[in-house]
Amino acid sequence: MAIARYEPWSLLHQLHRELDRVREGGNGEGSTATAEWAPAVDIKEAPDRFILQADLPGVKPEEIDISMEDGVLTVKGEKKTEATIDKEGYKRVERTYGSFYRRFSLPDTANPDGISAKSNHGVLEIVIPKREAVQPKKINVTSADK
Numbered sequence: 001m002a003i004a005r006y007e008p009w010s011l012l013h014q015l016h017r018e019l020d021r022v023r024e025g026g027n028g029e030g031s032t033a034t035a036e037w038a039p040a041v042d043i044k045e046a047p048d049r050f051i052l053q054a055d056l057p058g059v060k061p062e063e064i065d066i067s068m069e070d071g072v073l074t075v076k077g078e079k080k081t082e083a084t085i086d087k088e089g090y091k092r093v094e095r096t097y098g099s100f101y102r103r104f105s106l107p108d109t110a111n112p113d114g115i116s117a118k119s120n121h122g123v124l125e126i127v128i129p130k131r132e133a134v135q136p137k138k139i140n141v142t143s144a145d146k
Contacts, residue, residue: 036096036097036098036099036100037079037096037097037098037099037100038100038101038102039054039055039056039075039100039102039124040054040055041053041054041055041102041104043104047130048129048130049127049128049129049130050106050110050127050128050130051125051126051127051128052073052104052125052126052127052128053123053124053125053126054075054102054123054124054126055122055123055124056077056079056100056119056122056123056124057122058079058080058095058122059077059078059079059119059122059124061118061119061124063077063078064076064077064117064119064124065077066115066117066126068106068112068115071105071106071108071110071112072103072104072105072106073103073104073106073115073126073128074101074102074103074104075100075101075102075103075104075124075126076099076100076101076102077099077100078098078099078100079096079097079098079100080097081097081098106128108131109130109131109133110128110129110130110131111128111129111130111131112128114128114129115127115128115129
């Protein structure tokens, strides 16, 4: 008797990805639907910046491509597969490998010129500073009597 992991939603998720790929035209780039996997991402807003953190274990910093165009931040790359071992007629691979692709629309308050990124222990952190708010200029009224 073989023991198999029960994943009731895997077929539904696979169908959803396939429908997204067809709707996008299958052009290879354009959404997470065309990627083999999508890293988990947290986005936090601070008073002076946005912070995006993505889980990319096993991905070297030089294999991550980050670009900014027309208010859209794109993060893409590939997690290389490791050698898997066949043992006693079964094979088990639960970790995700392959290319990833994520796009994020940034608000108008984001300053694309100051974006920075660093990777630490498999977590990519992208810091997007906010533009300085345009403050109304105070005009002092002086007396003409001087």
